[in-house]
Amino acid sequence: MWPLLGLGILIIGFALRINPLLVVVAAAFGSGIGAGLTPVAVVAALGKAYNGSRYVTVPWLILPVIGMLERAGLRERARQIVGDMAAATTGRLLLVYMIFRQITSAVGLTAIAGHAQTVRPLLAPMAEAAAERADPAIGRAGRMRVRAMAAATDNIGMFFGEDIFLAVASILLIKGFLESQGIIVTPLQLSVWAIPTAIAALLIHGARLLRMDRRR
Amino acid sequence: MIGLPFVYAVAGSVFGAWAVLTLADRRQPRRWTSAAFWGLISLSFLAGDRIGDLGNGVLVLALVAIGGSGWLARAEPPTTSDADRAASAAVRGNRLLLPALIVPTVALAGTLAAPVLGFVDPKQVTLVCLAAGAIIAVGVTMWWLRPPPLAPLQEGRRLVSQIGWAILLPQLLASLGAVFALSGVGTIIGGSVGTLIPDGARFIAVAVFTLGMAGFTMVMGNAFAAFPVMMAAVGLPVLVQALGGNPAIVAAIGMLAGFCGTLLTPMAANFNIVPAALLELDDRSGVIKAQVATALPLLAINTLLIWGLAFR
Numbered sequence: 001m002w003p004l005l006g007l008g009i010l011i012i013g014f015a016l017r018i019n020p021l022l023v024v025v026a027a028a029f030g031s032g033i034g035a036g037l038t039p040v041a042v043v044a045a046l047g048k049a050y051n052g053s054r055y056v057t058v059p060w061l062i063l064p065v066i067g068m069l070e071r072a073g074l075r076e077r078a079r080q081i082v083g084d085m086a087a088a089t090t091g092r093l094l095l096v097y098m099i100f101r102q103i104t105s106a107v108g109l110t111a112i113a114g115h116a117q118t119v120r121p122l123l124a125p126m127a128e129a130a131a132e133r134a135d136p137a138i139g140r141a142g143r144m145r146v147r148a149m150a151a152a153t154d155n156i157g158m159f160f161g162e163d164i165f166l167a168v169a170s171i172l173l174i175k176g177f178l179e180s181q182g183i184i185v186t187p188l189q190l191s192v193w194a195i196p197t198a199i200a201a202l203l204i205h206g207a208r209l210l211r212m213d214r215r216r
Numbered sequence: 217m218i219g220l221p222f223v224y225a226v227a228g229s230v231f232g233a234w235a236v237l238t239l240a241d242r243r244q245p246r247r248w249t250s251a252a253f254w255g256l257i258s259l260s261f262l263a264g265d266r267i268g269d270l271g272n273g274v275l276v277l278a279l280v281a282i283g284g285s286g287w288l289a290r291a292e293p294p295t296t297s298d299a300d301r302a303a304s305a306a307v308r309g310n311r312l313l314l315p316a317l318i319v320p321t322v323a324l325a326g327t328l329a330a331p332v333l334g335f336v337d338p339k340q341v342t343l344v345c346l347a348a349g350a351i352i353a354v355g356v357t358m359w360w361l362r363p364p365p366l367a368p369l370q371e372g373r374r375l376v377s378q379i380g381w382a383i384l385l386p387q388l389l390a391s392l393g394a395v396f397a398l399s400g401v402g403t404i405i406g407g408s409v410g411t412l413i414p415d416g417a418r419f420i421a422v423a424v425f426t427l428g429m430a431g432f433t434m435v436m437g438n439a440f441a442a443f444p445v446m447m448a449a450v451g452l453p454v455l456v457q458a459l460g461g462n463p464a465i466v467a468a469i470g471m472l473a474g475f476c477g478t479l480l481t482p483m484a485a486n487f488n489i490v491p492a493a494l495l496e497l498d499d500r501s502g503v504i505k506a507q508v509a510t511a512l513p514l515l516a517i518n519t520l521l522i523w524g525l526a527f528r
Contacts, residue, residue: 003399006392007435014482017500020489021284021381024388025277028395035399040270042395047273049394051264055220056387056486057257058227058343060376061350062319067371068357069315071296073305077312080305108327111342112320115491116375121316124495140498148502151491152479155503156510159475163468170440174467177444181452185464193468193525200517205510 006031062116070121078122079129090130090146091213094153095206097123101157102198106164113158115151124150134213149212153205160201163194219337223347228261234373237366238291249287250377253279257384276391283381291377293370315357322349375494382493385485389437396436405432406449413450418459419523425450426519429470430477437483439474446470461526469526473518479511480504 006027013023025046032042066074082088104112113119124147131138131146162168166187178185235255238244256279264272282288296304305312326345330338337344354368364370376383396402409428413421428450432442451470455461478484481504488503499505 001404003396003401004404006396006399006401010435010483019284019381020385020482020485021280021388024385024392025280025284028392031399031401032395037399043273043277044269045273045395045398046276046391047271048269049391050276050387051260051269051272052394053387053390054224054227054261054264055343056390057261057383058223059346060379060383061227061230061347063375064230064368064372065315065319065350065353065357067375068354068361068363068368069312070375071301071363071367071371072308072312072361073296073301073303074312074316076298076301076305077308077310081310109320109324111323111346115487115494117316117319119491120494122313144497144499144502145506147495148492148497148499148506151495151503152506152510154491155479155487155507159478160472160514163472163475170443170471171468173440173443174471177447178463178467183456183463185467189464190468193465194472196521196525197469197472197514197518201510201514204513204517208509 002034003031005034059114060116066116066121074121075125078125082126082129083133088126088130089134089213090127090149091209091211093127093130094123094150094209094212097150098153098157098202098205098209101154102161102202105158105161106198108162108165108167110158110162110168113154115154119150119154123154146212149209153209156201156205160194160198164191164198166191217337218335218344219340220343223340223343224261224264226347226351228258230258230369230372231255231261232258233369234258234376237293237369237373238377241291241293244291245289246287249282250289250291253282253288254376256282276388279384280388283384288380289377290380291373293374295371295374315353315360318353318356319346319349322346322352378496379490379493382485382490385489389483389485393436393438393441397441402432402436402441402445405435406445409446410449410454413454416459418527421450421454421459422523422526423519425455425466425470426473426515426522429474430480430515433474433477434481434483437478437481437485439471439478442474442477443467443471446474455522455526459527461522462528465526466522469518469522473515473522476511476515476518479507 009030010027028046029042101113127146127150128143163170171187171190174190175185175187231254235251235258238254239251256275260275323345326341330341413424428446429442432446433439436442451466455466456463482489492500492503
């Protein structure tokens with residue numbers, strides 16, 4: 001049971017709101033040493049895995065372009081677009097984006113949008129502008145909620161769209177795992193079962209988005 | 217063949233430039249440690265394969281020491297004023313949106329053309345296209361807007377310093393997952409979850425499976441790490457073999473139950489912590505809180521879907 005020490009460290013660390021980087025490294029030492037590894041072996045294992053997953057940090061190469069466009073007024077332009085459309089309420093705007101994100105993800109285009117590319121420069125300023133128009137007295141907390149909802153909508157749209165696509169990593173992982181257990185399934189047999197959940201996600205989150213408009 | 221070495225060289229150069237500009241910026245608070253942070257990330261991209269596992273491990277500890285102790289500060293390089301931006305937005309109109317579309321367009325075109333592009337490593341086509349798209353987009357935007365020559369790097373540095381230490385978290389959590397796997401954490405959890413199910417209780421078995429997928433995903437930050445463990449512990453032996461469930465339905469919807477867990481955990485840093493930093497939210501958990509009321513009903517629905525569909 002000692003390897004579970006790392007989990008305990010993780011949960012306590014996050015609960016106490018200690019800096020996550022420190023918590024994660026402490027958890028790695030906890031589990032590793034609990035499993036009988038030496039501290040040096042834990043450092044080496046961390047280093048090996050860190051080096052092997054460098055691709056995770058590559059997408060930040062988008063920042064120079066986004067920064068330059070922000071410098072030229074991209075966020076201001078996003079706000080003006082909403083200002084010109086009377087029908088664009090916060091909820092409707094986010095709902096349209098969610099549908100766009102689900103459909104593009106379902107045909108494999110997950111890289112087309114994201115927090116750095118679309119949410120920060122476009123979606124969040126648009127949603128915030130719409131919220132300010134509906135309620136000029138909106139406070140800081142209200143604007144924070146709108147921004148958080150914009151990020152949440154991007155996540156939910158992508159997660160519950162992408163599994164409809166046949167060649168997505170999770171479908172391939174499932175297929176590979178079942179195959180290793182002697183069960184043969186085609187990607188299509190798996191991806192069709194993502195559709196009911198995708199519809200449920202659209203209904204639940206979509207209803208929450210539209211309710212944002214009515215609450216004010 | 218253009219593959220990962222090209223991508224890592226580009227990323228290493230960009231992070232290296234951010235380190236140098238940080239060092240050269242006399243108004244930057246915590247100048248030396250902030251420059252060291254970006255410099256170490258650059259070193260990892262450029263030389264990670266040459267410094268050995270222990271070398272990489274020491275590099276990680278140094279990054280965590282700087283990022284975790286507040287020695288990394290935000291940069292405020294000179295940029296345009298709010299009035300400049302509003303004027304530029306009014307003049308340039310919706311054309312401002314076009315350069316942002318270059319990267320996804322290159323990614324799409326590259327993925328479609330991958331089989332015929334002999335000079336691109338087919339396994340790495342997405343990352344190669346991303347790096348190539350970023351370079352092309354910078355070139356086009358520079359040519360169109362004519363900003364100062366260092367603008368792309370300085371504006372990128374402004375944004376990356378707003379994300380700050382959170383930029384390290386996704387890669388570090390992936391490494392923690394590897395250490396957990398090495399320590400056998402998954403097998404222990406999977407084994408103990410399996411013992412929770414009374415014989416023949418179909419709905420309870422399904423609920424243990426979906427809640428286990430979501431819970432284990434919250435711990436690992438990633439449904440892909442939870443899936444093989446929960447499937448081996450509960451999905452296959454109990455739901456499929458003992459109770460006769462359809463393996464495709466159990467597996468496909470089980471994975472989506474895991475995605476509900478992804479929405480609820482700081483361990484899924486890319487989706488939940490990094491955007492909070494990017495959007496400058498006051499509350500680090502703001503995105504997670506916005507997702508709870510969607511994730512929980514959806515988890516219940518996934519449980520009912522497996523229960524209702526897999527055993528017909």
